[in-house]
Amino acid sequence: MARAVPAVGRAFDVLELFLAEAELSAPEITAALGLPRTTVHELLGTLVERGYLVAAGESGTRFRLGVRTFQLGSAYAERLDLAREGRLAAEEAALRCGETVHVAVLDGTEVLYVAKVDSAHPVRMVSAVGRRLPAHCTAVGKVLLAALPKRRFAELYAGRRLVALTARSTTARRALRRELDVVAATGIAREHCESNEAVACVAAPVRDSSGAVVAAMSASVPTPRWDDAADRALTGIIREGAAELSRRLGHAG
Structure with missing residues (x-):
């Protein structure tokens, strides 16, 4: 150098x-x-x-x-590319935690995965860039929904049924709203077998130069590898990974 x-x-x-x-x-x-x-x-x-x-x-x-x-x-x-920067930040986080790392954005009531780095383990989550899932069933989606003004959240879900992807998926709007309030306060979202019966996730918000939440980063773990120790370790790594991606997008916080 x-x-x-x-x-x-x-x-x-x-x-x-x-x-x-x-x-x-x-x-x-x-x-x-x-x-x-x-x-x-x-x-x-x-x-x-x-x-x-x-x-x-x-x-x-x-x-x-x-x-x-x-x-x-x-x-x-003008030259920032969320998918490219997300991939780079996700690679760093995945290298640290050894699990699958995603970066996703909100599109209506769904999340769209824009970057993904696979786990180093032979048993891992099967997913793909470009995949969509109901936001309320995912950790990244909960982070993104929690960042919305409450009026916007109400507009998005007015008269809309919350679909269930597994038996653990939240289908009651009031219960979802209570969970989102906790996510907004803590800056961390979790889901345990809500979008996939065999996977748990933890996610944190990604902010742009204005401080607005524009994406979320998550680590996805097969449930046999999920315990309290994994939760604590992954929460720290994903917080730091999301903060690094935020810095790449110009956030100075």
């Missing part, structure tokens, strides 16, 4: 301070980074000249992000 250039790194350190603060002064940047005052002034001058920072207010002593950062962010967002 090529040697990092210290001056470039310090310039990025300055810019990244603005992820948490809308405006900063030169003394505040100096204190935050522990750099010499002259170095900070040179960095600020260069970043202002290139349009990455602008002076805030008439005094010119405070700074905020410039239009160039917006242009770069917009160019990045």
Whole structure:
């Protein structure tokens, strides 16, 4: 790997301070980074000249992000591919947990699987990219439904019967709504044999640059390998995998 250039790194350190603060002064940047005052002034001058920072207010002593950062962010967002980024993040999660990892999006009352990485075990869940399932029967679907405004949820399911894929599938809207409220509060959804009689899943939300939930990531495990220890381990891995995919999509949370 090529040697990092210290001056470039310090310039990025300055810019990244603005992820948490809308405006900063030169003394505040100096204190935050522990750099010499002259170095900070040179960095600020260069970043202002290139349009990455602008002076805030008439005094010119405070700074905020410039239009160039917006242009770069917009160019990045336009080139994002959820399926590609989802596949890369799912590969990392699957390597850690050894189980099948999915990434799915919501389409009406169904989930659509856009990325999948198979388990390393000979006994594993059979599924495919492009497959659809009723959202209320899956962990990824519960994550996505829980993120909807309650009015939107009510509109989607008004007069609609909740189909059962197994004997464990939830078919009562009130029971589903109560479960979704828990999912919204905890950030984790589970399903145990609700879409497949032999599979349990745990899922977490994936967010875009605006913070909106745009997808969900899950790990699917044959029930003989599912226990409390597996639940705890997979919950942590899927939380981190979903957070990594969120970062790939521009989420800074």
